[in-house]
Amino acid sequence: MSTTPTTTRAATAGTVPAALVATVIFLTAVAPLATDMYVPAFPRVSEEFGTSASSVQLTLTTFFAGMGLGQLVGGPFSDQRGRRLPLVAGTILMTIATVGCALAPSIGFMMVARFLQGFGGGWAMVIGRAVIVDLAHGPQLVRVLNVVMGIGGVAPIISPLLGAVILQLTGWRMTFWTLAALGVLMTLCALFVVPESLPPGKRHAGGLREFGHAARTVLANRRFVGYVLVASSAFIALFAYVATSAFILQNMNGLSPVAYSIVFAANAGGMTIAALVSARLAGRVPTRRVILVGQAIALAAGILMLAGALWWGTPLLVAMGSFFALMVAQGLINTNGGALASAEVPAHPGTSSAVLGLVQWTTAGIIAPIAGLGGTDTAVPMAAIMIVGALLSLFGLLMVARPSTPAGRSPAPRDSKQAEIG
CATH class of the missing domain: 1.20.1250.20 (MFS general substrate transporter like domains)
Known part of the structure; x- marks a missing residue:
C-alpha cells in the first residue's frame, strides 16, 4: 500500500482542485482591493493628517514597492521551505499591517504600514501562483492561470464601488478594517484549503548561494x-x-x-x-x-x-x-x-x-x-x-522569446506540453 501523501499525489497527477483555484483567486485580489478601495479616500486622509496630496499618493507607491519586494523574497523562500506555511505567514503579516493602517496616527506611520501590507500581500500572491505552477502543467497551466485572472478581474470592478460606499457610510479607516477582515479570511483559506504542493525532495537547500x-x-x-x-x-x-x-x-x-x-x-x-x-x-x-x-x-x-x-x-x-x-x-x-x-x-x-x-x-x-x-x-x-x-x-x-531554431531546421520543442502552449 502506498503511503504517498495526498498533496504529493496531487502534484504528480497535475490536478488543481476548484477550491484551490478559488483560494488563489482570492489571494490575487489583494492588490486591487488594497488600492482601488483606498483611492477614493485620498482627500479625507489628506485632510485628517493635515498633509499634501502627494504625501498621501506616496502610500500607494510604498504599497507597490512592498508588493514587488514581497514577491521577490517570497518566491525563492517558498522554493526552499515549501509553500503552505510561508503562505500562511504572508497572509498574517498582511492582516497585521492592514490593522496598522486602520490605526495609523500619522502619514509616516501609514506609509510604513502600507509597505508591510504590500510586502505580505505580494509574498502571499507569489506563493499562491507557485502552488498552481507546482500542480498544473502545459495547457492546464495556461487554462488555470487565465481562469484566475478572468474571475479575479471582478475585484477591480467592485473595489472602487465598495470603497466609495464604505467612505460614504462611515470613514476611510473602515476601509482598512474591512481589508483586515478579508485578511483573516485569507489566512483561514491558506490554512485549510491550500495543500503543501512542493514535497521536501523538490525543495532547494536554501541560503544566499542557492538563491543566487x-x-x-x-x-x-x-x-x-x-x-x-x-x-x-x-x-x-x-x-x-x-x-x-x-x-x-x-x-x-x-x-x-x-x-x-x-x-x-x-x-x-x-x-x-x-x-x-x-x-x-x-x-x-x-x-x-x-x-x-x-x-x-x-x-x-x-x-x-x-x-x-x-x-x-x-x-x-x-x-x-x-x-x-x-x-x-x-x-x-x-x-x-x-x-x-x-x-x-x-x-x-x-x-x-x-x-x-x-x-x-x-x-x-x-x-x-x-x-x-x-x-x-x-x-x-x-x-x-x-x-x-x-x-x-x-x-x-x-x-x-523567439523559438531556438538551428540553421536550416524547423523548431524542435523540448516536449509535447511545451509545443502545445508555446
Missing part, C-alpha cells in the same frame, strides 16, 4: 526573459490607464463619477472575458498566437488614441473604444506571458514567479506617476505610453 544560483538560472534563460518582457510591457499601458483614465474621461469628456465607474467596470469586464476566452483556447490554439493577437489589439488602440488626441481633441467614443480594446488586450497578453515564462524554468517556479512579480509591480510603481506628467488636459502622454508598451511587448515575443 536560481536567479542566475532563470535570468540566463533568454525565452524566460522575453516572456517577462511580454507581460511586464503590457503592464506599462495597464497602469497608465489606471492613472489617467479618470482625467481623460471625466475632466476632458465630462463624464460623471458614476458614469466613469460604469465605464471602468465595463473595461474590466472586457479584460475578464478575454482572459476566460484565453483559458478556453489553451491547448487548442498556440499561446504565442493568442498573445500576438492581444499585442496587435493593444498597438491599434494606442495608435487610435494618439490620432484622437492629436487631431480630434480626444472625443469620448475614441477614448472609450481605445480603453476597452486595451483592456481586452491585457486579458490576452498578461497571464499567457506569465504562463509561458513559468514553463521555461519549471525547476524554479517560486523564483520565476518572484522575478515576474517584481518586474511587473516595479513597473506599476514607476509608470503611474509618469503617466500623469502631461497634466489633466491632454491624452498624448497616455497614447504614447500605450504604443511604447505594445511595441516593447512585441519585441519581447518576436525577438527575445
Whole structure:
C-alpha cells in the first residue's frame, strides 16, 4: 500500500482542485482591493493628517514597492521551505499591517504600514501562483492561470464601488478594517484549503548561494526573459490607464463619477472575458498566437488614441473604444506571458514567479506617476505610453522569446506540453 501523501499525489497527477483555484483567486485580489478601495479616500486622509496630496499618493507607491519586494523574497523562500506555511505567514503579516493602517496616527506611520501590507500581500500572491505552477502543467497551466485572472478581474470592478460606499457610510479607516477582515479570511483559506504542493525532495537547500544560483538560472534563460518582457510591457499601458483614465474621461469628456465607474467596470469586464476566452483556447490554439493577437489589439488602440488626441481633441467614443480594446488586450497578453515564462524554468517556479512579480509591480510603481506628467488636459502622454508598451511587448515575443531554431531546421520543442502552449 502506498503511503504517498495526498498533496504529493496531487502534484504528480497535475490536478488543481476548484477550491484551490478559488483560494488563489482570492489571494490575487489583494492588490486591487488594497488600492482601488483606498483611492477614493485620498482627500479625507489628506485632510485628517493635515498633509499634501502627494504625501498621501506616496502610500500607494510604498504599497507597490512592498508588493514587488514581497514577491521577490517570497518566491525563492517558498522554493526552499515549501509553500503552505510561508503562505500562511504572508497572509498574517498582511492582516497585521492592514490593522496598522486602520490605526495609523500619522502619514509616516501609514506609509510604513502600507509597505508591510504590500510586502505580505505580494509574498502571499507569489506563493499562491507557485502552488498552481507546482500542480498544473502545459495547457492546464495556461487554462488555470487565465481562469484566475478572468474571475479575479471582478475585484477591480467592485473595489472602487465598495470603497466609495464604505467612505460614504462611515470613514476611510473602515476601509482598512474591512481589508483586515478579508485578511483573516485569507489566512483561514491558506490554512485549510491550500495543500503543501512542493514535497521536501523538490525543495532547494536554501541560503544566499542557492538563491543566487536560481536567479542566475532563470535570468540566463533568454525565452524566460522575453516572456517577462511580454507581460511586464503590457503592464506599462495597464497602469497608465489606471492613472489617467479618470482625467481623460471625466475632466476632458465630462463624464460623471458614476458614469466613469460604469465605464471602468465595463473595461474590466472586457479584460475578464478575454482572459476566460484565453483559458478556453489553451491547448487548442498556440499561446504565442493568442498573445500576438492581444499585442496587435493593444498597438491599434494606442495608435487610435494618439490620432484622437492629436487631431480630434480626444472625443469620448475614441477614448472609450481605445480603453476597452486595451483592456481586452491585457486579458490576452498578461497571464499567457506569465504562463509561458513559468514553463521555461519549471525547476524554479517560486523564483520565476518572484522575478515576474517584481518586474511587473516595479513597473506599476514607476509608470503611474509618469503617466500623469502631461497634466489633466491632454491624452498624448497616455497614447504614447500605450504604443511604447505594445511595441516593447512585441519585441519581447518576436525577438527575445523567439523559438531556438538551428540553421536550416524547423523548431524542435523540448516536449509535447511545451509545443502545445508555446
